[in-house]
Amino acid sequence: MISFRFVWFSLVFLTGTASATAMSDAIPNVYAQTRLSLNGKWRVIVDPYDTGFYNYRRIPYDQSDPIKGGYALDLKARTPSDLVEYNFSTSQTLLVPRDWNTQDDKLFYYEGSVWYQREFSYRPTSPDSRLFVYFGAANYRADVYLNGRRLGTHIGGFTPFNFEITGRLKDGPNSLVVRVNNTRLKEGVPTDSTDWWNYGGLTRDVFVVEMPATYVATHDIQLARGVPDRIAISIRLDGSAASSTPVTVSIPGLAFEARLTPGADGAARGEFPVAAGKLRRWSPESPKLYDVTIAAGDALVTERIGFRTVETRGPDILLNGEPVFLRGISIHEENPLRGGRAWSEEDARLLLGWARELGCNFARLAHYPHNEHMARVADELGIMLWEEIPVYWTIQWENPDTLANARRQLAELVHRDRNRASVIIWSVANETPVNDARTRFLGTLVADVRALDPTRLVSAAMEPHHEEHAPDTRIIDDPLGALTDIISFNQYIGWYDGLPEKCDRIRWDIRYDKPVFISEFGGGALEGFHAAPDVRYSEEFQEELYRRTLPMLERIPAWRGATPWILADFRSPRRPLPGIKDGWNRKGLIGESGAKKKAWFVLRDYYEKKAGE
Numbered sequence: 226m227i228s229f230r231f232v233w234f235s236l237v238f239l240t241g242t243a244s245a246t247a248m249s250d251a252i253p254n255v256y257a258q259t260r261l262s263l264n265g266k267w268r269v270i271v272d273p274y275d276t277g278f279y280n281y282r283r284i285p286y287d288q289s290d291p292i293k294g295g296y297a298l299d300l301k302a303r304t305p306s307d308l309v310e311y312n313f314s315t316s317q318t319l320l321v322p323r324d325w326n327t328q329d330d331k332l333f334y335y336e337g338s339v340w341y342q343r344e345f346s347y348r349p350t351s352p353d354s355r356l357f358v359y360f361g362a363a364n365y366r367a368d369v370y371l372n373g374r375r376l377g378t379h380i381g382g383f384t385p386f387n388f389e390i391t392g393r394l395k396d397g398p399n400s401l402v403v404r405v406n407n408t409r410l411k412e413g414v415p416t417d418s419t420d421w422w423n424y425g426g427l428t429r430d431v432f433v434v435e436m437p438a439t440y441v442a443t444h445d446i447q448l449a450r451g452v453p454d455r456i457a458i459s460i461r462l463d464g465s466a467a468s469s470t471p472v473t474v475s476i477p478g479l480a481f482e483a484r485l486t487p488g489a490d491g492a493a494r495g496e497f498p499v500a501a502g503k504l505r506r507w508s509p510e511s512p513k514l515y516d517v518t519i520a521a522g523d524a525l526v527t528e529r530i531g532f533r534t535v536e537t538r539g540p541d542i543l544l545n546g547e548p549v550f551l552r553g554i555s556i557h558e559e560n561p562l563r564g565g566r567a568w569s570e571e572d573a574r575l576l577l578g579w580a581r582e583l584g585c586n587f588a589r590l591a592h593y594p595h596n597e598h599m600a601r602v603a604d605e606l607g608i609m610l611w612e613e614i615p616v617y618w619t620i621q622w623e624n625p626d627t628l629a630n631a632r633r634q635l636a637e638l639v640h641r642d643r644n645r646a647s648v649i650i651w652s653v654a655n656e657t658p659v660n661d662a663r664t665r666f667l668g669t670l671v672a673d674v675r676a677l678d679p680t681r682l683v684s685a686a687m688e689p690h691h692e693e694h695a696p697d698t699r700i701i702d703d704p705l706g707a708l709t710d711i712i713s714f715n716q717y718i719g720w721y722d723g724l725p726e727k728c729d730r731i732r733w734d735i736r737y738d739k740p741v742f743i744s745e746f747g748g749g750a751l752e753g754f755h756a757a758p759d760v761r762y763s764e765e766f767q768e769e770l771y772r773r774t775l776p777m778l779e780r781i782p783a784w785r786g787a788t789p790w791i792l793a794d795f796r797s798p799r800r801p802l803p804g805i806k807d808g809w810n811r812k813g814l815i816g817e818s819g820a821k822k823k824a825w826f827v828l829r830d831y832y833e834k835k836a837g838e
Contacts, residue, residue, distance in 0.1 A: 250442050250463070251385035251641060252434055255359055256597075257527050261347050263358075263401070263431040266318040269325070270296060270311055270340040271332065277311065277340055278368070278404055287368070287375045296340045297370035299400040313342040313402075321431055322361065324424035327565035332425075334798070338406045341427055344398040353438045353523075355464070356394065358401065359387040361429025361568070361596060365413065368404040380630060381414065382407070383558075383594040383615070384637035387434065403427065414630045415615035420810065421557060421592065422796040424566040429596050437523035439464025442491075444519055445643050446474065448532050450680050453546075454504075455496045456532070458483055462521055467491030470522040478515045479503050506545045507531030507646040509586040512607030514646070531604055531646030535682060537710050540783035542682075542740045544609070544649070551609065551786025552832040553587035554580050554814070555745060558595040561793040561817045573598040577606055579792060579815060583825065584832030589744060589788035592617050592655050594638045603647035610645070611684070611744075611788065612638060613652030616670070622662035631666075632673055639677045651678070654685040654705075655744075656715055664704050671708045682710040686744040689716055697727075701735040711785070712737050715745035718777070719770045724759070728773035733781050743787035746774050750824065751805050752794070752816025762805050767812075768823040775831050789814070789828060 252258060270277065277296030279285055286295030302309040319325055325332045325339055332339075349356060360367065364382030368375070372395060376388040407425030409417035442463035449457040460472050472485040472493050480500060485493035505513040512531060519526040533545050541548045556576055560567045567576065577599065580588050589611040590599060603610050614634045621627045635653065642648050653670040657663050671683055687706065689699040699716065706712050712735060719725040735741055750767035758769040771789070778784050794813035800806040809817060814825040 251387050251637065252357060252359055252436065253441065253444055253641070253644075254526060254528055255385070255430075255432060255434060259350065259435040260359070260432040261345065263343055263345055263433065264321055265343075267321050267427070268313040268316045268342045269319045270313065270316050270342075271335070272296070272338040272340055272404075273335075275338050275406075278338065287370070290375065292370070292373060292375060297368075297375065297402050297404070298373045299342060299402055313340075316342075319426070321427040322429045322568045323426060324364075324428050324566040325426040326422065326424050327563065335425065336408050336423060338404055338408075339425065341403045341405060343401050345401065345433065346396075346398055347394060347433050347435075349435055351437075355389060355391045355436045355438060355440065357387040357389050357434045357436065359385065359430075359432045359434045360403075360427065361385050361431070362594075363403065363405050363427050364407050364423070364425055365410075366404075366406045366408075367427075368406075370402040372400055381634045381637070382428075384634055385429070385597070385641060386637070390433075412621050412624055412627050414620060414627060414634060415593070415617045416620040418619075419592070419615075419617055420797050420799050422559070422798065428566045429568050437464075439466040439470050439522055440524045441472075441519055441521055441526045443640065444526060444528075445678075446517060446528070446530055447644065447646075447680055448534055449496045452496065453534050454501070455498050456481070456483070457496045458485065458494065460485060460487070460493045460519065460521070462487055462491040462493075462524070464491075466522065470524075472519065472521045475518045475520070476515050504532060507533040507604075507607075508545060509607040509609065512605060512646075514604060528644060529604070530644050533646050535649045535680075537682065537740055539738060540740050540785065542711065542785050549586075549785075550835055550838075551587040551742065551788075552585050552835055553589060553611075553786055553788035554583060554585050554828075555589040555591050555788040555791045556580070556595075557591060557791060557793075557795040558593070558599075559793070559795045561795065561813065561815065562819055564796055564817065568596050568598075570598040570602065572596075573602040576792065577602050577608055580608060581606055582829075583792075583814070584829050584836060586836075587611070587786060587788065588792075589613075589652075591791075594634070594641075597641060600642045600645040600647055604645055608647060609649045610647045611650040611652055612642060612648055613655065613686075614638060614670075616654040616657065616667070618656055619658055619663075622660070622666045628666055628669060631670060635670055635673055636677060639674060643678055648681065650682045650684055650711070652684050652686065652713070656686055656688055659703055659705075667705055668708055684709045684711045684713045684742070684744075687712070687714040689714055697730045698732045698734055701733070701737070701741075706737045706739070709739075711740045711742050712783075713742040713744040715790075716743060717746060717748070719773060720748035725766070725770040725773045728770075728777040731777055735781065735783065739783070740785040741781050741783040742785060743778055743789075745790040746778075746787065747771070747790040747812045747824075749806075749811035750822050751811055752818060752820050752822055754805075762811065764823040768827055771824040771827040775827075793817075
């Protein structure tokens with residue numbers, strides 16, 4: 226049977242009632258597994274009317290099994306009289322992984338369905354092996370078919386998923402067909418209004434992955450919460466022998482070995498001491514990673530994991546028990562030099578390399594889960610991370626399907642990156658309006674992520690407000706702040722709220738005794754446009770805004786870091802101003818050519834000073 230692998234977990238909501246949700250068990254650390262890359266040229270059919278998915282009565286072809294009609298069948302006309310109104314083999318090609326928008330001018334603004342098709346052959350190395358087709362991400366909905374049979378559907382544009390195809394391959398070429406649809410939806414996560422480009426397509430790696438009959442479906446290996454001299458291990462095996470296969474976890478660099486016995490559900494958990502004085506903690510100054518091996522029967526998983534603790538105490542953020550100031554920057558998953566979706570390790574090294582050059586020890590990966598390389602490269606470079614899901618602006622707070630979608634995306638992100646030492650903050654939302662339905666929705670997400678991973682901090686990007694009688698006082702009293710570990714908010718004084726000189730007059734009223742983090746500030750500047758500091762969109766205006774914002778933030782006693790908006794210019798259809806924006810958000814410290822704007826050097830010098838304190 227072909228199945229989308231699921232793991233079920235029980236969560237207690239804020240109301241105290243128990244419920245359950247499902248998350249896709251994407252194969253962990255896929256880059257260390259036996260795999261066949263399906264990256265490269267795929268045949269595509271652009272299908273704005275969804276002709277290949279619905280019949281003329283608007284009924285999906287794949288509601289029946291076997292499928293009756295539609296492009297998923299990948300039919301070929303065998304005689305001159307056959308009526309087949311599509312042909313993958315003579316259609317155009319697009320590269321995978323890539324977005325379709327930047328590969329074909331006709332698709333630049335396209336939102337809708339594109340069908341991807343590729344043939345492949347694969348012979349397992351063992352007759353007992355299990356095979357999966359794995360997708361790093363597909364934006365936004367992916368309907369997947371193999372040899373004319375439906376494998377399943379994945380919703381959400383930024384998290385990995387896989388389908389089992391054991392026993393479904395033919396000896397000859399196999400046809401893999403994927404309908405990808407990036408239509409923005411009011412009920413979606415994100416909703417139909419965002420401030421970034423809606424890149425469509427198979428935007429990350431695609432593999433056929435070979436696993437043993439019983440394999441490691443999840444693994445979580447990190448320092449135990451509150452007991453930092455012990456390593457907490459949680460493993461779940463999947464397969465017929467899951468409950469009878471012992472697990473061994475080895476860390477040669479620590480002379481550490483732990484043996485675990487799974488229960489009936491294939492899960493094995495335990496805490497094990499580390500030899501005194503052996504462990505070197507991961508930190509930005511010393512990003513130590515250990516080789517870790519998980520062995521379970523024929524299954525072997527290799528990882529590189531760093532060990533550190535993160536917590537809060539009053540107004541402080543503590544890394545390995547010591548206060549830390551988060552010298553950060555926000556980043557979109559876009560390579561500005563080519564203007565398309567970033568996806569590769571090289572892209573990750575470019576973006577995070579810029580962050581290091583800026584003096585950052587922290588980065589906010591906005592506004593959705595970035596590709597897996599970002600967290601792995603951050604582990605190596607010693608850059609702490611904020612990761613978030615696209616619960617952005619306003620979505621359908623009272624729609625149970627929207628909530629289930631958000632919960633699933635959050636669970637998939639945590640499942641993928643829970644072993645990355647660099648990830649210290651999970652964020653559940655950005656700039657959402659305060660109301661009861663929204664706070665219940667986000668409260669459920671906070672409860673979810675704490676149940677999934679109690680070792681990291683939880684936050685969300687909130688917003689300040691002011692009262693008429695005190696126009697220069699900004700108040701932070703969002704009820705969501707009672708649930709988060711740090712008080713994070715976006716503020717644009719001097720850009721959307723007055724001019725830069727207004728920063729000198731602002732006072733803050735923050736009604737929580739928690740660390741304060743500024744998740745966004747900044748303003749736009751066109752790279753190379755120079756004028757007086759009061760001329761909007763000039764580099765000098767942006768420079769002046771940074772010069773005045775940083776002292777303003779220093780007047781917040783509990784201020785413990787920031788991620789100014791943003792590292793580099795990025796595309797956004799919301800930004801049409803001719804000659805200035807031309808479809809780009811210009812708040813980057815780096816322009817679309819890669820040149821550094823004047824504000825870059827203001828922030829770099831400030832971070833250099835903070836690092837020396």
